[in-house]
Amino acid sequence: MDKKDIALTIPTLYPNEIVSIIVGDFKLTKMYLLLIVVLTLVIVTYLVLQLPVFGRLPKGKRLEKLRQLPNYGNGAIENLSPTPTKPEDVSWGQMLSKVIKGNVNGVPPKAILPLVPDFSPSESLKMTWFGHSSYLIQVDGLNLLVDPVFSARTSPFQFIGTQNFPGTDFIKAEDLPSLDIVLITHDHYDHLDYGTILKLKNKTKHFITSLGAGSHLERWGIKPDQLTELAWGETAELMGLSFTAAPARHFTGRKFKRNQTLWSSFVLKTKIQRLYLGGDSGYDTHFKNIGQTYGPFDLAILECGQYNDMWPYIHMFPEEVVQASIDLGAQCLLPVHWGKFKLAIHDWDDPIKRVTAKADELGVQLVTPQLGQTFSLENKPQTAWWKEL
Known part of the structure; x- marks a missing residue:
């Protein structure tokens, strides 16, 4: 194979195509980095929440007794009267703003x-x-x-x-x-x-x-x-x-x-x-x-x-x-x-x-x-x- 034949086997890339490849690689790298960051945060959060200070949720006989309470329903204990976290006319944004x-x-x-x-x-x-x-x-x-x-x-x-x-x-x-x-x-x-x-x-x-x-x-x-x-x-x-x-x-x-x-x-x-x-x-x-x-x-x-x-x-x-x-x-x-x-x-x-x-x-x-x-x-x-x- 002579030099002319070798040259014919190499594709010709125009400037806009080169830019597209570089941008594509950058986006792919950015996506991988973002995925790594998210996975790291998930793993760290999971490990932190396993620390003793957070205690441990009831299980076994303790959980069964809780589930038998007359005010237990939908997977949680309820108050005797309806007790929403906040009034309907108060938004979470308002709460956060005032607390800050x-x-x-x-x-x-x-x-x-x-x-x-x-x-x-x-x-x-x-x-x-x-x-x-x-x-x-x-x-x-x-x-x-x-x-x-x-x-x-x-x-x-x-x-x-x-x-x-x-x-x-x-x-x-x-x-x-x-x-x-x-x-x-x-x-x-x-x-x-x-x-x-x-x-x-x-x-x-x-x-x-x-x-x-x-x-x-x-x-x-x-x-x-x-x-x-x-x-x-x-x-x-x-x-x-x-x-x-x-x-x-x-x-x-x-x-x-x-x-x-x-x-x-x-x-x-x-x-x-x-x-x-x-x-x-x-x-x-x-x-x-x-x-x-x-x-x-x-x-x-x-x-x-x-x-x-x-x-x-x-x-x-x-x-x-x-x-x-x-x-x-x-x-x-x-x-x-x-x-x-x-x-x-x-x-x-x-x-x-x-x-x-x-x-x-x-x-x-x-x-x-x-x-x-x-x-x-x-x-x-x-x-x-x-x-x-």
């Missing part, structure tokens, strides 16, 4: 000054509030800790999320006395904190929680014989105390799938007192029903904070908190779920100002302890300490 905008008054202007707790054993009832929904009940010689969160952020990772208010990190899990019972109302991060549970599990005799949430605790090393899970209406007698799980109007979930574990309020009976531990809840008729069935109560501990018109069904406004305490037949009201974390866009002290005003109007007796202040029902703190900041 935030509120400069959502954090106290100065550090909160807590008091030094008194953890000495006690037969008579005394309590210590640590901010938000964490509090210690000491009664009948026992130590009962509710919804303990002692991490800096209510988040699966401590490098994201709003940080606790200055001055509110005055107590660590290691500082607490030995605990007889830890009670967890539901599995949200501001009530069930992975880091705190790891520090408490070896100093706690027993854990009580809503049905299904025990799956998280077991993954974190809590033994099944250390764990009691209750559905609404069920009662457990432990160490001389009586715990009854009761309805609440809320939701659960530590990942994307909601309402796979139960959320509850709890009725606590000691030798002498009857307390209502509210957990998180929007206002509804269940307060009246609980008051008629289990009340009256010496004290109602109700969430009062992190509310907004954009999610009015899952958290109470302060005025509703006061009405709920009346519905329950409570002699006095301790408003919690405020004073430590900014999880909504209202002013940091808006909850206590509004609940105080409504309580004064309706003649409801409030208990307003400082963070870290140990108190009894015979000596109820009623100081307006938030006004000093």
